[in-house]
Amino acid sequence: MVEHFFPDELSRLFNECFRVLKPGGGMRLVVPSLLNAIIAYRENRSDWFYDSFPRHFDSLGGRFSNFVFCEGQHRTAFDFGYLDEVLRKAGFSQVEESAEGKSRLYGNDVPPFEPTDMELPHSLYVEAFK
Numbered sequence: 001m002v003e004h005f006f007p008d009e010l011s012r013l014f015n016e017c018f019r020v021l022k023p024g025g026g027m028r029l030v031v032p033s034l035l036n037a038i039i040a041y042r043e044n045r046s047d048w049f050y051d052s053f054p055r056h057f058d059s060l061g062g063r064f065s066n067f068v069f070c071e072g073q074h075r076t077a078f079d080f081g082y083l084d085e086v087l088r089k090a091g092f093s094q095v096e097e098s099a100e101g102k103s104r105l106y107g108n109d110v111p112p113f114e115p116t117d118m119e120l121p122h123s124l125y126v127e128a129f130k
Helices: 008-021 035-041 062-070 078-089
Strands: 025-034 095-099 124-128
Touching: 008 078, 025 062, 035 062, 035 124, 078 095, 078 124
Parallel strands: none
Antiparallel strands: 025 124, 095 124
8 A cells, every 4th residue: 555655754654564563573565566567568568557447448548547557546656666675765774676476574374465366466576574
């Protein structure tokens, strides 16, 4: 849900997350992947994008915009570098890219989010530790 915040709101949110975590504690973030959306767009893969959520578009540009901006509901978009930057500014010392079904935080009990057979996932998985 962090893609629904403006940058100044993200800063306050992540600062608070860092404050309330015990030393060594962590959190897992799953956000839409800006990088994978760009790759799918550059490869002309309109089928990668949702075809009707939140609005139906036939064009590649419409589908890309629909995924990234979600009809104005998304206030920011993340690749790993950007998410790493804002988390480290909040004080997190370890920020790691993760994946579906893989988690240092949850171990083998990581909650599922999307199908694991996707070659180009819709989501970016990141874990940050205090």
